[in-house]
């Protein structure tokens with residue numbers, strides 16, 4: 001029986017490490033969860049090479065889902081969404097929200113790319129899932145058929161779905177997010193480094 005290939009090419013992971021975008025160790029996030037991996041979320045999408053590789057890996061995961069539109073709730077997700085849309089075949093349209101009165105809002109004249117379309121939601125990191133829960137509801141109110149959610153990393157370890165939509169985190173297959181009470185790194189006696197998100 002062949003072993004399933006990891007969704008993220010090991011060469012890409014090695015690149016991320018070399019560029020200092022991904023660091024291994026023992027970290028605690030604001031949610032209280034622990035992990036052996038830290039992503040530099042500010043610089044992550046500053047490198048078009050790295051961003052394109054991750055966009056390709058996400059597009060591959062949703063390749064057979066007939067995605068018409070990729071939608072992002074944030075500017076960070078938007079950079080990634082462009083690559084995901086580009087690598088789907090046929091290429092998907094991309095819409096993203098900008099804050100209006102503090103709420104991520106899609107411009108009204110983009111409604112035609114959402115109504116009755118199969119929409120994939122993309123963001124860089126899922127932290128609590130709250131942003132995507134609200135964004136999915138907003139798009140559904142505009143008539144979208146939300147088919148799933150893709151992100152680089154899902155730090156909300158309890159969430160295999162958000163708002164009823166399946167969630168796929170690219171790095172989750174490589175780096176598990178642990179409850180503080182069940183962290184194997186803590187069991188080895190380590191003390192985690194606190195992370196700003």
Ligand SMILES: [Zn+2]
Pocket residue numbers: 026034035180183184185186187192
């Ligand atoms: Zn730990």
